[in-house]
Amino acid sequence: MNEHVIHRVRDLPSAHLLGAGTAMCAGCGGLGALHQVYDVLGEKTVFVNAAGCMTLLANYPFTPFKGSWLYTAMASAPAGAQGVRDALDVLLAQGRLPPAEDLAPVVLTGDGSAYGMGLSATSAAIERGLDFLYLCYDNEGYGNTGQQSSGATPHAARTATSAGGRGHPGFKKDLFAIWAAHAPAYVATVIGAEPLDLARKVETAIGLKGPRLILALAPCPTGWDFEPAALVDVGRLAVNTGIFPLKEYRDGRITHTRIPRPRLPVEAYLSTQGRFAHLFSPRRDDAAIAAIQAQVDRYWQGVA
Amino acid sequence: MTRRLLTGNAAAAWGARLAGVDYVPAFPITPQTEIIETLARWFDGGEMRGRLTMLESEHSMVTAAAAAAATGVRVFTATSSQGLLYAMEMIHAVPGWRVPFVLANVSRGLATPITLEPDHNDVLAARDSGFLQIHCASCQEVHDSVLIAYRLAEDARVRLPVIVNLDGFYLSFTREPVEVADPAAARAFLPPFTGRGIEFRASRPVSQAAAVLGGSQYSYFRYETHLAALQALPAYAEIAAAFAEAFGRHHPAVEAYRSDDAEFVFVMIGSFATKARDAVDRLREAGARVGLVRPRLLRPFPAADLRRHLLGKRGIAVIDQNLSFGKGGVLHAELASVLYGEPGAPLLASFIGGLGGRDFAPEEFYEMIDVTRRAADSGRAPEPRLLYTAGELREMRKLQAIAAVERHEDGAGKP
Ligand SMILES: Cc1ncc(C[n+]2csc(CCOP(=O)(O)OP(=O)(O)O)c2C)c(N)n1
Ligand code: SF4
Ligand SMILES: [Mg+2]
Numbered sequence: 107m108n109e110h111v112i113h114r115v116r117d118l119p120s121a122h123l124l125g126a127g128t129a130m131c132a133g134c135g136g137l138g139a140l141h142q143v144y145d146v147l148g149e150k151t152v153f154v155n156a157a158g159c160m161t162l163l164a165n166y167p168f169t170p171f172k173g174s175w176l177y178t179a180m181a182s183a184p185a186g187a188q189g190v191r192d193a194l195d196v197l198l199a200q201g202r203l204p205p206a207e208d209l210a211p212v213v214l215t216g217d218g219s220a221y222g223m224g225l226s227a228t229s230a231a232i233e234r235g236l237d238f239l240y241l242c243y244d245n246e247g248y249g250n251t252g253q254q255s256s257g258a259t260p261h262a263a264r265t266a267t268s269a270g271g272r273g274h275p276g277f278k279k280d281l282f283a284i285w286a287a288h289a290p291a292y293v294a295t296v297i298g299a300e301p302l303d304l305a306r307k308v309e310t311a312i313g314l315k316g317p318r319l320i321l322a323l324a325p326c327p328t329g330w331d332f333e334p335a336a337l338v339d340v341g342r343l344a345v346n347t348g349i350f351p352l353k354e355y356r357d358g359r360i361t362h363t364r365i366p367r368p369r370l371p372v373e374a375y376l377s378t379q380g381r382f383a384h385l386f387s388p389r390r391d392d393a394a395i396a397a398i399q400a401q402v403d404r405y406w407q408g409v410a
Numbered sequence: 411m412t413r414r415l416l417t418g419n420a421a422a423a424w425g426a427r428l429a430g431v432d433y434v435p436a437f438p439i440t441p442q443t444e445i446i447e448t449l450a451r452w453f454d455g456g457e458m459r460g461r462l463t464m465l466e467s468e469h470s471m472v473t474a475a476a477a478a479a480a481t482g483v484r485v486f487t488a489t490s491s492q493g494l495l496y497a498m499e500m501i502h503a504v505p506g507w508r509v510p511f512v513l514a515n516v517s518r519g520l521a522t523p524i525t526l527e528p529d530h531n532d533v534l535a536a537r538d539s540g541f542l543q544i545h546c547a548s549c550q551e552v553h554d555s556v557l558i559a560y561r562l563a564e565d566a567r568v569r570l571p572v573i574v575n576l577d578g579f580y581l582s583f584t585r586e587p588v589e590v591a592d593p594a595a596a597r598a599f600l601p602p603f604t605g606r607g608i609e610f611r612a613s614r615p616v617s618q619a620a621a622v623l624g625g626s627q628y629s630y631f632r633y634e635t636h637l638a639a640l641q642a643l644p645a646y647a648e649i650a651a652a653f654a655e656a657f658g659r660h661h662p663a664v665e666a667y668r669s670d671d672a673e674f675v676f677v678m679i680g681s682f683a684t685k686a687r688d689a690v691d692r693l694r695e696a697g698a699r700v701g702l703v704r705p706r707l708l709r710p711f712p713a714a715d716l717r718r719h720l721l722g723k724r725g726i727a728v729i730d731q732n733l734s735f736g737k738g739g740v741l742h743a744e745l746a747s748v749l750y751g752e753p754g755a756p757l758l759a760s761f762i763g764g765l766g767g768r769d770f771a772p773e774e775f776y777e778m779i780d781v782t783r784r785a786a787d788s789g790r791a792p793e794p795r796l797l798y799t800a801g802e803l804r805e806m807r808k809l810q811a812i813a814a815v816e817r818h819e820d821g822a823g824k825p
Contacts, residue, residue, distance in 0.1 A: 188435075
């Protein structure tokens with residue numbers, strides 16, 4: 107059986123399901139990814155949200171969603187999905203809910219929640235085998251509060267709390283590996299700049315049961331300091347420099363869905379964003395750029 | 411109806427079982443754990459239909475409870491002390507979702523220092539959350555209050571979650587004879603939950619707990635929750651009357667014991683109020699006109715009932731089993747706020763006691779009435795008193811002496 111109906115770009119939905127006119131910034135990569143994911147998921151969903159930029163999507167009395175929405179808190183969106191799923195299961199089992207009225211709970215959070223405050227709730231939801239989809243839009247910082255460093259902030263990036271000459275001293279946490287270590291049904295990285303890859307992965311995720319993560323790198327003009335119009339370029343460079351590997355985990359195996367060839371030097375990506383400007387001016391920091399390059403090279407050597 | 415010897419925890423579990431609860435998100439904490447273990451056994455054994463899910467924290471547990479309630483099933487959960495505080499973000503958030511469910515809190519003193527024994531600082535931390543609060547003094551009341559709490563939470567005028575509070579150890583682990591309701595009678599009193607529009611359904615999308623822009627909209631929804639909580643006063647009176655009719659036991663919002671002709675009255679909540687009740691009997695035997703007034707409902711605050719019972723008395727000994735540091739007893743302040751300026755307002759004397767399960771000696775109750783009487787005679791309210799005897803202080807000094815010796819020896823033994 108072929109689980110995909112999306113094979114080519116022209117198979118992608120042509121009109122967006124998610125309404126326009128939201129409070130998100132122009133060129134928001136997170137919103138772009140959400141549009142594409144929602145088009146595939148459809149409206150028989152309840153988005154269970156944690157505190158972050160996307161919380162302002164549902165703003166009384168307006169919502170861009172055709173389906174349902176439940177805001178919880180920064181730490182406990184997966185537990186909200188658990189409550190909804192458990193309740194629906196109980197109703198279905200007792201014949202109190204026609205199957206056509208069933209819904210899919212979709213957790214929607216930023217990286218701050220997914221990598222940090224909500225990680226305990228996430229880990230437990232996976233371990234319980236909760237049948238849910240988790241969509242994390244990763245803008246690599248606490249965007250809603252002004253882009254402070256989070257567990258997802260990459261090394262050397264300047265943030266509101268790492269504004270010094272060297273940027274963020276830490277290294278981005280590997281959420282893909284953390285999820286995969288739980289042996290869930292599915293884990294995939296996606297980016298809005300690669301819509302076909304994204305849509306096929308969401309399609310795969312829908313066809314599976316159990317805990318599933320769609321981890322979307324979400325270029326953020328406001329927090330990363332680039333022009334909104336450059337959104338797609340920044341996204342493509344994240345993939346083509348190998349900084350953001352597109353991959354999926356399924357049945358214990360990791361597959362890379364796009365191996366960048368040739369792999370562009372990382373500075374092609376870093377130099378597009380103000381948050382890395384200190385690596386290039388007033389003096390070029392060759393050592394720091396080389397260290398980032400070496401880390402990316404090491405990753406892809408491991409992929410072979 | 412069958413009479414059984416039940417702990418307060420078992421009585422709470424029976425209440426949930428008879429309420430036909432569909433879903434229990436759970437997390438263990440002493441002295442609450444017996445409740446969820448009992449329910450887990452009943453779900454496993456098929457005595458209850460539905461599901462119990464172990465969460466990884468109380469914050470998640472309360473999130474899951476409210477999310478399930480918002481999906482349209484009947485939900486029960488339970489916690490205590492640190493667990494209630496760990497969930498506090500959600501305790502304040504979910505009443506605004508306007509979905510009904512019941513949470514049993516088994517009161518236990520908060521850290522620091524760590525203790526397992528009861529006082530009410532835990533549940534009073536939830537006072538301003540929007541959860542309604544029913545405080546129980548016996549295991550029978552726990553059983554009955556869970557059933558009453560569902561009717562109240564689900565009442566169309568109310569639609570708020572309810573905490574049923576029972577004191578750790580003194581109720582949770584104490585076996586008392588409890589009339590367990592006949593399942594059919596319980597069902598007649600509390601028909602199965604149908605959601606009545608509270609639901610997530612594919613064909614009827616809803617947005618729950620959305621953001622608002624600005625203080626005006628925000629205030630509107632906050633006022634709505636407040637007005638709903640106030641609606642719970644008449645709703646409670648009706649429900650308690652219906653309960654009395656069905657089961658023959660009346661649980662008014664405020665229980666008054668021998669207070670009608672009393673000059674002086676104790677005001678207290680929870681199981682320790684039964685100690686005050688004994689003291690009332692003794693004082694009456696000695697000729698003193700003393701009574702007890704015990705609010706069962708703490709939110710909404712039954713102001714009118716309290717005024718009715720207390721205006722015209724000479725003095726009130728308010729006994730707080732909690733302590734707001736730098737202020738005093740919470741109940742005392744609440745009571746003062748509804749009596750002040752009323753004609754016939756009695757003098758209020760404030761006493762703090764029973765922290766961490768510290769017991770009350772009968773003589774302490776007599777002394778409290780003495781203090782209150784002298785204050786009423788002089789017309790001046792006394793400073794709040796922290797109950798602590800010379801004997802207790804002597805014991806504490808002994809422990810401190812031991813601690814000093816231990817520290818000294820430890821220190822001396824090290825380079
Ligand atoms: C318990 C709690 N602490 C802090 C906040 C403040 N807060 C709101 S959004 C946010 C950042 C969330 O970051 P992330 O999950 O990455 O989402 P983003 O804002 O980047 O979209 C923070 C810290 C909060 N809402 N709740
Ligand atoms: S701060 Fe970034 S993630 Fe948040 S709305 Fe703006 S562009 Fe999107
Ligand atoms: Mg973020």
